[in-house]
Amino acid sequence: MSTHLPRSAPTPRTWALRTGLRRGLTEFRHMLRSPEDLTWNVVIGIGILVYLVTQRDTIVPGTGGLTLPNLALPGILAATILFGMVMGPAFALSAEAEDGTVLRLRTMPRGTTTYTVGIVVGQVLGALPMLAILLVPWPFLLGDPMHQGPGGWVAVVGWLLLGTLAMLPVGIIGGALAGRPTRVMLFVLAPVVALAFVSGVFGPQTVPAWAAGVVQVFPLYWLAHGLRATSLPAGAEGLELGGAWHPEVAALVLVAWAVVGLVVAPLVLRRSTARQTASALARRVDALLGR
């Protein structure tokens, strides 16, 4: 009459993935209930929306009549992915290395796997509220932005997923290398903001000439490019660097970043979790408390 009949026993690896998934869902639930996180999302999201609504009749010159919001939407989505998938994990990882979360999971069997899966799931889900705040009201306030038909929405989801795969490992690597939140500000946030500025995220016409070569190395430009190629009407490609759509190049660059990132991130992460020891934590606490 055992009440705990063994279900088909999962392998330790499968089980760690499952506990990680549960951990990520719990983190997401905490985020949805956190006043700070919700306020941040709502203030930024609604701020952007309000600005776009005030600009809804602004026609961008040389675009054949496209409005500023329609032109800006792909860049806004790309920037949401960039900040959510790079800054989110980088801050979470460095803060949780500093506060002892990583160490605590390290004392559990396969705890590092559980932790990593939890971070990935939690951060990916964490980008959804902002995307929802931006996209759900859009058709009601600003008209249909999908100039190539409703099928474009499916392609948009595909680009967002590909961008996530390309950028999330960068955030994990950045957080693991930086080690503490103050250094994330300097070594991850600063370059990301600089990249967002020069990449012409909110419209291709803002890319300075000297930066055109540089930004095409990074996934941000190509994610925005792919999104524009999907949503904007024929003729808008005149505004792109090179004056043509290259969605296949965009996809290749993003896949390349994803592949390299998915190989490198676990190595960097393993190295950095191995440095998380009780005495290292004690030293950080002492330093912070000025002992």
Add this chain to the structure above:
Amino acid sequence: MDSIEHAPVHVAGLRMSYGGRTVLDGIDLDVAAGEVVALLGPNGAGKTTTVEIVEGFRHRDAGDVAVLGVDPEHGDDAWRARIGVVLQSWRDHRRWRVRELLGQLADTYRPYASPGRPRPRDVDDLLARVGLSGAADQRMATLSGGQRRRLDVAVGLVGRPDLLILDEPTAGLDPVARREFHELVHEVVDRDGTTVLLTTHDLAEAETVADRILLLAGGRIVAAGSPAAVAREVAGPSEVRWSAGGARHVHSTHDPVAFTRELLAGGAVEDLEVVRATLEDAYLEIVRRHESDAHRDLEVTR
């Protein structure tokens, strides 16, 4: 020999140095199954470094280490699942609720259960046992330091470990919580046959909870044994005081029992008093000696 080889913790000739400074200078340490051993010593004696090597979280320079029969640097997940670690936590998982966190951590042990050893422990039972039932739905950020410490202990126990390792487990606990903690340690040793290795700089704790004390100073074990044996070894002889014929006498001896027997056989003795060296004397003596050594080293290097 066999029992040593199969001891849950076996450490021989452990050495470790950081940046030219020797932290561990040849540590030998064996903990038998079901035994509670305390590593006692002042701050900076090398206690935390020792347990981190035993836990498999730190690479060692030299020495043999086997924990549950495995070199900790090569322990796999099944090995890790048999070891409970009580950390000194700080402010992790601030948004998590107590039961939620303990449940999530408990879950990681589920594939490692065996017929004789159900894993993990029941989370609500464990919360009750460490006195956190009332705080089960509280967020971690709202816990007091003492409550956090209780949770740390619960986390260490939740996988029903064969070996429990605790680093300064009662730092920050009030006397009542401290006593409850000591009772809990004895209970898991009795019920589950868990072996316990703990560090402390609190002498009274080592005396209360441990079967055996290893006194660590300056990276070496300077005394080992039962609390009484350590006191004898370190603090030296006991004093026997008495008066006879109106005169006071004091005699130092390593064997006060034999001396007193002889004394009593010898004739009229009054006000007999045997003052044993206490462990506290021993400990303070060691700390004092160690600190003056360190001071001398410093002078020499200048």
